[in-house]
Amino acid sequence: MVRNPERRAALVDAAIEVLAREGARGLTFRAVDAAAEVPGGTASNYFTSRDDLLAQVTGQIHLRIAPDPAEVAEVMAAPRNRALVADLMRWINRRVTENRTGYLAMLELRLEATRRPELRAELARVMRATFDENLSFHLENGLPGDPTAVTLMYLAMTGLMLEQLTLPGVVPAEETDGLIAALVDRTIGPEGESG
Known part of the structure; x- marks a missing residue:
């Protein structure tokens, strides 16, 4: 057939x-x-x-949750500074709320992977490759923050996404922009140096 x-x-x-x-x-x-x-x-x-x-x-x-390359280019037209990093993190956060279904499905895949070793291996491979691409993107585009800062932001944003997708309101939506700004300030540091 x-x-x-x-x-x-x-x-x-x-x-x-x-x-x-x-x-x-x-x-x-x-x-x-x-x-x-x-x-x-x-x-x-x-x-x-x-x-x-x-x-x-x-x-x-x-592929479903990936941003449109034209949108990425538009966002990346700004100067490479802490403000841009904070804008990128806010943009990611907005994308999660705009594509709730895709991100909820990703969470379900992660949970199912805890019970299925083959799925866990494949999902871990895909997620590691995605993380490495994001880290390379950050560093190759001259954004402030070293690999440790990028990793910490990834982990914090993943936690924020989990809260917003599963228990909206625990972290009030009106507080997220300020929390993201604080996250970027604390991971990158006041002079753009990770600390």
């Missing part, structure tokens, strides 16, 4: 929606078929198993 790549992509997108809405336990071929509005049995024709489907989601989810 010849498989349609557009239909496969639509099924993976539907799986991301199901994962975000119902969690990993709710991610079944039947649920994916329903979310994609395709005939029952379609997903099972495209994916050999649930593990195969999770692997496809792992590979696709970063």
Whole structure:
């Protein structure tokens, strides 16, 4: 049977929606078929198993939540200083709230990876590669802050994202900009030096 790549992509997108809405336990071929509005049995024709489907989601989810390169270029037109780093962190935070489904699905993948060694290995590989790309982007673009500062900002922003996605209101939305500014100031330091 010849498989349609557009239909496969639509099924993976539907799986991301199901994962975000119902969690990993709710991610079944039947649920994916329903979310994609395709005939029952379609997903099972495209994916050999649930593990195969999770692997496809792992590979696709970063493309779904990645920023548009034109947006990145627009943001990066500013001077390379602490203010730009704070703006980038705020931008990332806004993107999380604007693409809640994609980021919730990513959290569900992380949780499911704690129970599935193969998924854990693949997701860890993908996440490490993404982190390394982000670190290189920061350093190659001459942004202030050393690798330790970038790592600390990554960890703090991940925690903020977790709070906002799972328990909105614990950290009031109106406080996030100030917290992000404080995070950047404390990790990069007053003169742009990590400390």
